[in-house]
Amino acid sequence: MSETLEEQTFDLIPLLAILEEYKNQKGAIIPILQRTQEIYGYLPKPVLKEISKRLRIPISRIQGVATFYAQFHLKRRGRHLIRVCDGTACHVKGAMKTVDVIHEQLQTPPNGSSPDYKYSLEIVYCLGSCGLAPVVVVDDKVYGQTEPDKLVRQLKRLE
């Protein structure tokens, strides 16, 4: 799978626009990678190589930054990102049960994707809505006081 992805070609035109936008800013690698990930969904190696070439920054440094921060992904992800908060409040209110149920019923393991790339599941630390624990964020929508079974039903309804 990863072999074919490596060979896959990527449309680099939007990337060039990003690089142009940040060309005069010092220390802009992080926002560049953030914007790049917005476009491609993750940070494919060929794209990182292109960034390295254009910015004249060694790929090792870019790889170093990309692997340091949790926000960056080097693997392809599903169409819907399910983020289960395992912050303190959510943890004590049973966040891991939600993870178990999603894994079981949607074949989506934690920090992985479903075989059809419909879902990706991430366990994240506090999302800052502890008053509503347990919290699950699906794409950009926040679900508070979630119940595992109800949540799975809602997830199944997504396109």
Place this chain on the structure above:
Amino acid sequence: MTKISSVEELRAFQQQQQLLRKQTLQENVMIYIGAGTCGLAAGAAETLEQIELELRKRNITAQITTVGCIGMCVREPLVDIQLPHQPRITYGNVKPEMVARIIDEHIIGGKPVLEWVVGVVPQDW
């Protein structure tokens, strides 16, 4: 807006805003809704949509303001209603299905729905 380039200008602008606010409060039905991250997670967007819908149905105009978090996470979504010359009254856990009654009894009838009321925002806050 032109730039404010002195303390005097700032004070003048502040006074102008205070007057404007006083006037707005005298003439309008004010609705405030807590729409910080916790408010939104608790369903503030759905409640807000319902408020707009129910107001339209009844042909009522009101000034709707989204505000940040006042701290009572457990009572989100929080909605404040303030009628002209009346205090700003807060409702807690306002679900869309509660909106019609709050509008009918409080905004139209002038009687707050006491069982859902949390409190009055102090004037000096």
Place this chain on the structure above:
Amino acid sequence: MESPVQPQPNPLTIPSYTDLPFYRKQVRIALRNCGIINPERIEEYIERGGYLALAKAVTEMTPDEVIGVMKDSKLRGRGGAGFVTGIKWEFARRSPAKPKYVICNADEGDPGAFMDRSILEGDPHSVIEGMAIAAYAIGSEEGYIYCRAEYPLAIAHLKIAIQQAREFGFLGKNIFGTNFSFDLYIKEGAGAFVCGEETALMASIEGRRGEPRPRPPFPAVSGLWNKPSNVNNVKSYAMTPQIILNGAEWFASIGTESSPGTAIFALTGKINHTGLIEVPMGTTLREIIYDIGGGIPGGKQFKAVQTGGPLGGCLPAEALDTPVDFDSLVQAGATMGSGGMIVVDEDTCMVEFAKYFLTFASAESCGKCVPCRIGGRRLLEVLTRIGNGEGKPEDLDEIEYISRNMKEASLCALGQLTPGPVMASLRFFRSEYEAHIYDKKCPAKVCRGLITYKVIEENCTGCMVCKRNCPAGAISGEKRQVHYIDPNICERCGICIEVCKFDAIMIE
């Protein structure tokens, strides 16, 4: 029980917020506008006195006078370390190199904390104004707000606020017609807890891996791009305009002698009224948890309160009368931290609770220094072992040994404070650790390695719901027959308890 945000029934009068137990003991300085104004309209901020403090500072005061007021107010950094803000500003001012930078640390990464987010979302201008005052005081023309990317609404509101402040001339060239110029930019974090550490934060702004470096040199001497920089927390900046407007004596009159002003807490966990509160320093934990927070739900017993997040510590019921201020909390065995306050009840296992924080902190170790990178991992192994029922008598000494080493030898606060929660829980709940090790029992019935799920035969109707829902396939039994959970297959996930409508499953 009196409910803090439920008004007492009185058909004629509606109580004012100030009469509600939730608010009665609160004093709102940094939160004064939150929930009151529309944060997307600068006009509403100005209407309530916004930017008057900046105007006063730049037109009526010298930078040294501003620093003097801040020093006299004795405001201590609300990020957690509690260093006197005015002294920090003075260091940055005296640093000869130019340019200088003002940085706001809004990388609020503690699980269970949302104070900074609420301020940035609800009153972004107060932070901008505070930063501009700091910039004037230290002689800076450029500032950065480093905000975690997980706070999209806060970033959106900040962007709007910065734009409006520029339009009004509160940011930009020649502010209030003076020689003072200052502008402000947002830097989004990318998900690294360690970036809350100031040197790591600055490395991240520079576009590098967010790894801390040894201090000195302190940021005031050599910070962002090796230039003098002043880093403060969101809450410290948000309090600044009020201190300039109302004076140092006013601020110092609130709170305690050594910790003046207010403390802001995100009150969460097993508490009736979770919320965001601002109380004078010196308010006791008991007042916060019982009077403001309304106590523990479901008639359960209070067990512990964790302050300072994953790098803080927990305190037991005996410590409930501890006043909340920088020094008293440290003395009692916890820390002030940035303002997370998590309450747990009798159903929480303190070993598991400590392990949870340790899992978080050790995963967030940047890996640069050995004590933190290896120590956290080793500590977690010991705790995992204890939780699995494989703890050895010497493990408690092992915990203390590793903790001491981490505390003394780690490069930054992350490594130094990672053992904090374990040390505090071991200090106050040692018997619970011993029960895990010697009796192979988890008193709170939480640790998976030490509990068994069992069917209560009298209650089981044989409805098969648990059998169908068990993800491990550990439950057997025919319809209308008492079911059986095979302890060798059971994953101890607890789903069966949740789905059982007849209370027929228990934990042993």
